[in-house]
Amino acid sequence: MVRLTDSWQEILRRRASNTEHGAYPAPVQSLLGEITAAAALMQSNIKFDGALVLQIFGDGPVKLAVTEVQSDLSLRSTATVLGEVAENTPLSHLVNASNQGRCAITLDPKTKFPGQQPYQGVVPLFDDNGQPLERISEVLEHYMLQSEQLDTTLVLAANGHVAAGLLIQRLPLEGEGNLAGSMVSRDNEDQIGLNEHYNRIAILAKSLKVDELLRLDVETVLRRLYWEESLTRFEPLVGEAAPRFQCNCSRERVGKMIVSLGQDEAASILAERNDIEVGCEFCGVQYRFDPVDAAQLFTDAVQLQQGHPGTH
Numbered sequence: 001m002v003r004l005t006d007s008w009q010e011i012l013r014r015r016a017s018n019t020e021h022g023a024y025p026a027p028v029q030s031l032l033g034e035i036t037a038a039a040a041l042m043q044s045n046i047k048f049d050g051a052l053v054l055q056i057f058g059d060g061p062v063k064l065a066v067t068e069v070q071s072d073l074s075l076r077s078t079a080t081v082l083g084e085v086a087e088n089t090p091l092s093h094l095v096n097a098s099n100q101g102r103c104a105i106t107l108d109p110k111t112k113f114p115g116q117q118p119y120q121g122v123v124p125l126f127d128d129n130g131q132p133l134e135r136i137s138e139v140l141e142h143y144m145l146q147s148e149q150l151d152t153t154l155v156l157a158a159n160g161h162v163a164a165g166l167l168i169q170r171l172p173l174e175g176e177g178n179l180a181g182s183m184v185s186r187d188n189e190d191q192i193g194l195n196e197h198y199n200r201i202a203i204l205a206k207s208l209k210v211d212e213l214l215r216l217d218v219e220t221v222l223r224r225l226y227w228e229e230s231l232t233r234f235e236p237l238v239g240e241a242a243p244r245f246q247c248n249c250s251r252e253r254v255g256k257m258i259v260s261l262g263q264d265e266a267a268s269i270l271a272e273r274n275d276i277e278v279g280c281e282f283c284g285v286q287y288r289f290d291p292v293d294a295a296q297l298f299t300d301a302v303q304l305q306q307g308h309p310g311t312h
């Protein structure tokens with residue numbers, strides 16, 4: 001289970017103080033909070049050193065919703081919204097207006113061997129019958145089954161204070177520790193979805209109401225759902241080990257981005273205004289490059305290409 005409070009509120013506060021965009025409309029806030037909670041759960045569930053990036057590429061007013069969670073559970077999230085979003089806009093209208101929306105999960109390792117591409121899996125935002133899905137949890141369950149062959153049950157919820165999630169996953173049968181290990185033959189194991197223990201636990205998880213997930217602490221939720229099961233409770237992650245907001249943008253990276261636009265493009269921006277200004281969509285920090293800074297970027301880039309790193 002994950003229950004993000006400070007980190008989630010920090011993300012919302014930074015967005016609200018962005019004078020260009022302003023606060024997220026409520027349905028976007030829910031969507032972004034839910035994928036943030038889900039990504040934190042997924043990242044903490046895999047042994048992997050790098051960033052887990054969960055993206056929704058929308059074809060409605062939400063063009064992009066993205067959350068990035070590092071192995072140490074530092075995270076950041078943002079959404080790009082174009083146009084008005086009414087109070088009760090359903091998910092499909094938000095991101096899947098013409099059934100073209102996509103959900104992508106990328107695992108980007110911290111250290112890559114030469115030529116290594118990040119691993120990415122993509123699923124549509126509709127079910128096997130082509131019907132638009134109205135819950136992000138269903139999209140992600142679908143993803144886990146399709147790309148990881150893992151039976152997954154997710155309950156997600158978010159409001160202006162909390163982004164929370166409960167993830168139930170049926171682990172592969174190897175290992176003595178699994179609930180079904182001694183009960184089921186390997187043949188049965190291959191038939192995903194036929195495991196009575198998993199199904200019982202998943203059905204109980206799904207009985208959790210959005211309001212309960214948002215309001216109740218982890219202890220209470222687990223007791224309410226699984227009072228008949230024997231539970232092994234791990235120590236909760238607190239302090240520095242807990243999920244927390246952190247943006248890894250930097251002036252250097254923004255500089256590289258400007259260089260990648262090319263000198264002509266940079267010059268044309270500078271012709272219109274006094275400096276090139278780039279705001280980080282995740283944390284709201286504004287980076288400004290005046291004509292002298294911009295010229296230096298390109299000089300440095302040329303020197304770097306020629307193998308003479310500049311001193312700046």
Ligand SMILES: [Zn+2]
Pocket residue numbers: 247248249250280281282283284285
């Ligand atoms: Zn940033």
